[in-house]
Amino acid sequence: MIPLNHNLQHLFSIAQKPSKMGIGLMSGTSLDGLDIALCKFTGNGLSTHFELMQFITIPYPDSFKQEVQQVFARRNADLEKVTLLNAYIGSYHAELILQALDQWHVEPQEVDFIASHGQTIYHAPQRLHQHKNYPNATLQIGDGDHIAVKTGILTISDFRQKHIAARGEGAPLALYGDVLLGNKPGENRVLLNIGGIANLTWLPGDGDFSRVLCTDIGPGNTLIDAACRKYFDKPFDEDSVIAYSGTVNGDLLTALLSHPFFKEKAPKTTGPELFNLDIVAEAQEQSGIKQISNQDLVCTLSAFTAASIASFIRENISGDDIKIFTSGGGARNPFVVGELKKLLPETLIEDSSTMGINPDAKEAILFALLGNEALCGEPIRIGVNPAVLMGKFCLPV
Structure with a gap:
């Protein structure tokens, strides 16, 4: 031999x-x-x-x-x-x-x-x-x-x-690690990662792997960060200071949420190739919002991230006592997390440390x-x- x-x-x-x-x-x-x-x-x-x-x-x-x-x-x-x-x-x-x-x-x-x-x-x-x-x-x-x-x-x-x-x-490959490390019989869980792109894994408590869903949802931090770099020379909106100083523009938010990506069936993937500042300019033209303060823009983009996540969860995930565990940089964005809690008032939302996984380390662990x-x-x-x-x-x- x-x-x-x-x-x-x-x-x-x-x-x-x-x-x-x-x-x-x-x-x-x-x-x-x-x-x-x-x-x-x-x-x-x-x-x-x-x-x-x-x-x-x-x-x-x-x-x-x-x-x-x-x-x-x-x-x-x-x-x-x-x-x-x-x-x-x-x-x-x-x-x-x-x-x-x-x-x-x-x-x-x-x-x-x-x-x-x-x-x-x-x-x-x-x-x-x-x-x-x-x-x-x-x-x-x-x-x-x-x-x-x-x-x-x-x-x-x-x-x-x-x-x-x-x-x-x-993508997203979080599915495999989320199932192996995050699945808990008897507990309906959503493992939500808000990185540059937001993605989630739905883990039904009945343990039926055929029902597990892992998909990208839309923008996480990518649009917020891009606007902060362009208009404030900052890599990101630390502690949501900029978002809290602005006001959500409802017409622009509606135009952003009307993008065809959000009507596509899950599972699906996306990235900054789609969600970049060009898509924001298109939404401004569509909504007739030619002038908007930089603070209001970051505030609206932060609300956009939260609204697109909440909308997806409401439309695609059903069950009793659903718990959402957050990770990624967006889990430390108080404006985004606060908006999520307002939009999903019946759902417990906490970071993944409560299930024994460091939210900052989660993707590297996976x-x-x-x-x-x-x-x-x-x-x-x-x-x-x-x-x-x-x-x-x-x-x-």
């Missing part, structure tokens, strides 16, 4: 370990920074148990944001820049991982794997790009081999491609979990989503 090479032996030995130490990485559309979650996993699938050992968000410098924004969500981008950033982001993320491990006094050899989401630069479901002969598509850059070689740690990356290859849209499933799990059929194990294996040497 020909023996396995060293790398495959190492991979096989990690997969067989009863517990594993893994790092999950998340870099979202808001470009705030890199979320790094060090997790300990025991078991897999519905028998998964996890412990968050450490978590940090390392902010991106403005120079990095500006580089990525040159190609982010642009139909026409510099191909050389995309190519260079693919290698650069992988190497840069590896530096940040080593920095975090040093801060935590953890040696790289103590970590079994890294699960890297990468940096999304373009998301193109077929119903959005509408090129008849082309399928759903998405692109995340930040090559996993650069992370693996620089850290010396097995890296699992590029999770979304398998989902698309199996006729999914590549990708660490997907990495654990890639190593030792089995495909699980959940709703209409493909039963697949996701991720490409990048070996250190």
Whole structure:
């Protein structure tokens, strides 16, 4: 018998370990920074148990944001820049991982794997790009081999491609982690993530996986942040100071909510390719609101995020005693959360820490979990989503 090479032996030995130490990485559309979650996993699938050992968000410098924004969500981008950033982001993320491990006094050899989401630069479901002969598509850059070689740690990356290859849209992938970590028999739960884009997972308390729904809803922070950058030279509306200083423009809000995306059947995906300031300008023209103060605009966009979420929940989710658990940057936006509570007065809304998951770390934890499933799990059929194990294996040497 020909023996396995060293790398495959190492991979096989990690997969067989009863517990594993893994790092999950998340870099979202808001470009705030890199979320790094060090997790300990025991078991897999519905028998998964996890412990968050450490978590940090390392902010991106403005120079990095500006580089990525040159190609982010642009139909026409510099191909050389995309190519260079693919290698650069992988190497840069590896530096940040080593920095975090040093801060935590953890040696790289103590970590079994890294699960890297990468940096999304373009998301193109077929119903959005509408090129008849082309399928759903998405692109995340930040090559996993650069992370693996620089850290010396097995890296699992590029999770979304398998989902698309199996006729999914590549998003939202929170579904798999939400079911494995957030499902609770007898309790109707909505796990609501308000990142750049808002998405949710509906977990009915009867445990019927065929009824589970995971979908993007519409804008989370992306429009609010874009307006803050353009009109206030701020990356986001900290503590909703700007939103609270303005007034909601009802006509503009109505025009925004009338966008055809909100009439499309779930599950569906979207991104900044659709929800950007161009869509706001179109809604202003449609509603006849040519002049609006910058404060009123941010206030209206914040109300738009809350209203689109509440409307979706009212129209698509039914059951008694539904509990909503929030995560993502928008969970710390008091204006958005306050509006949600007004619009859904009969529903308990609290952040995901009450169910044992750090709301800031949730997405990084979910990708660490997907990495654990890639190593030792089995495909699980959940709703209409493909039963697949996701991720490409990048070996250190």
